[in-house]
Amino acid sequence: MNPAAPEPVAPSPAAAARRGCPIDHAALSAHKAPTGCPVSHRAADFDPFSDGYQQNPPDYVRWSREQEPVFYSPQLGYWVVTRFDDIKAIFRDNISFSPSIALEKITPTGPEANAVLAQYGFALNRTLVNEDEPAHMPRRRALMDPFTPEHLAHHEPLVRRLAREYVDRFIDDGRADLVDQMLWEVPLTVALHFLGVPEEDMDKLREYSIAHTVNTWGRPKPEEQVAVAHAVGNFWQLAGKVLEKMRQNPEADGWMQYGIRKQKEMPEVVTDSYLHSMMMAGIVAAHETTANATANAVKLLLQHPHVWREICEDPSLIPNAVEECLRHNGSVAAWRRLATVDCEVGGVPILAGSKLLIVTSSANHDEGHFADADLLDIRRDNASDHLTFGYGSHQCMGKNLARMEMQVFLEEFTRRLPHMKLAPQSFSYVPNTSFRGPEHLWVEWDPAQNPERRDAAVREGERSPVRIGEPSGHAISRPVRVEAATPAADGVLHLRLVAPDGTSLPRWAPGSHIDVECGDSGLSRQYSLCGDPADARAFEIAVLDDPDSRGGSAWVHANVKPGDRLRIRGPRNHFRLDEGAQRLVFVAGGIGITPVMAMARRAREMGTPYELHYCGRKREGMAFIDALQALHGEHLKLHVSEEGSRLDLQTLLATPQEGTQVYACGPLRMLQALEAACVHWPEDTLRVEHFESTLGTLDPSKEQAFEVELKDSGLTLPVRADQTLLAALRAANIDVQSDCEEGLCGSCEVRVLQGPVDHRDMVLTRSEREAGQRMMSCCSRACGGQKLVLAL
Incomplete structure (x- = not known):
């Protein structure tokens, strides 16, 4: 479970006297770095504008995750945070860690560029990205409705039509730059459609969007700053003109028109300046991050040809493949926060006024949260724990629109160009701290092998509607072959399971288990891994033929034999060994x-x-x-x-x-x-x-309804007497993983901030129950119908 948000701490008198430098020189005077300031050599050399960071941020800061997860960067003037738990705790506490600097220029511009911006009347105001409370949450809640799954579903036909039409343009060429020829323009068109912007000036909007990124998160050279400022100023003025057009037809479809209508209801919440700023920021947010995320995903999948083949052969893997690509190589490398109080992050004192660069891409590769984190595993059961969309009250509102677009693009490519591969090339990125995607992505294929040349129906192939939201854990399974099935004792069958193609399986730690799907009945059961964790080739389990079982063991003993194919989920670990024990x-x-x-x-x-x-x-x-x-x-x-x-x-x-x-x-x-x-x-x-549960079927006549407040999401939900907390969360489109739904596996754990819990699980220890800070949402409830406050 992730730690609570960092608690404010009082700085030492010496530290308070040295607010000009965050480092305790007296304590570290023997460890001076080349800068003369006593920070480590790696911290002194940290440069997020270097090619190493641009090409692979998680690898660039691997040393930090392993050795110095919170460090001060003299070059940047920021504290840099790289581990999952620390970053999630920062996101959770948006009071101590203000988002107000999220859109601040990381490289201050000179007076000439500032004068150019002024002549355009550039006055970007606070937006949902960088707004503090108490203003932020009322605006977020007022403008959230168009982002709900039922509203986003209306955009899917447009995305499918555009994806199909753009592939038509180059499918017979045998070679394409997917960024230039599709992945930039289609998300831009979708973004304009979502916002309600007329589809015009696409080339200019692309130019302006890049300029906005460089202006805010990049390091433009002095001679470039004026040109960038002109582009940003033009972007600002164009956004204002388009907004005025929208005001002439406020009943039209689009998020901006929705905001204009809300302004009439809530003029003090949705103001003119706010709409103008959101018009400009919304184009970048809804377009550029999705374009980059898709380019990163296609590049990553084609760099792993066996994974690409798998999703071509089994499109049901695409939703979780999207999630794993967002984790492994997302378009958001880092965010920024401002400490408003003296506090600690990862045990390091941080003074009020300090700026933080929180490297979310590094958190997504933290071995402490993602087993075998550098492995691209499209069946990873916790892939959607990634922090690419942020977390808490400032989590990306458009996350499910991005997921939907990426799924549709991958479906189109895998159906019509399964033989596509990366062309030889080097990859370049617009240098900046926070948002990344290749400027070009060249792919090639043999047009003679296009599936639709053999079967014209391939082009028109219909797919089931995409899942809008986080993929279901139950939909993610991994095929394995039974290499051996031998008796381990009377009534105990020992199974050795390997990948069908002989490749390595994900690494696991002692205490892990897998879920085995028992035939086509929908039944699945958890079995602990009992082999050698160093053996990457196989998973081993032992299954007791228990006459009192719930059906899983009987099915295994009656049906499983060497050579059979099974489907499993995991591994996952809720019974982790403390390797620091004496x-x-x-x-x-x-x-x-x-x-x-x-x-x-x-x-x-x-x-x-x-x-x-x-x-x-x-x-x-x-x-x-x-x-x-x-x-x-x-x-x-x-x-x-x-x-x-x-x-x-x-x-x-x-x-x-x-x-x-x-x-x-x-x-x-x-x-x-x-x-x-x-x-x-x-x-x-x-x-x-535990291998057995005392949890019975929910009896509404014996239960009480209760209410849950979701602190990080700003929502309050009712939980009916005939409904589990997990079901209520899912109905509200809140992402919570789950598996056994019997209180055995621990995957549906949520953090409790306030309220008494009626614990019914078989996972938590005695002291964890007494602390009342965690609960299993599949089975546990509020005591006596009282209200619970959850960190969701």
């Missing part, structure tokens, strides 16, 4: 050995003192005994009931030991006994994985 005690009962096996292996590799207690009724039913004995030797203690050897939990856990963590998985009765035996240990000593 000592580890593992307790497994029966098939509960599966997640514990990988944990014990890892403890052995790290050299951490550990003991592994494995309990079962009879030896023949205990899986992997021989392999465990060979690997762990005297660290393994077997407790076999029919042999008279039972684990005495009270003795094992009689004396609390500092730094010890206890991990357990097994039958509910064993876990309850462990909880009782650990009651005198420090909180959270015991961490457990």
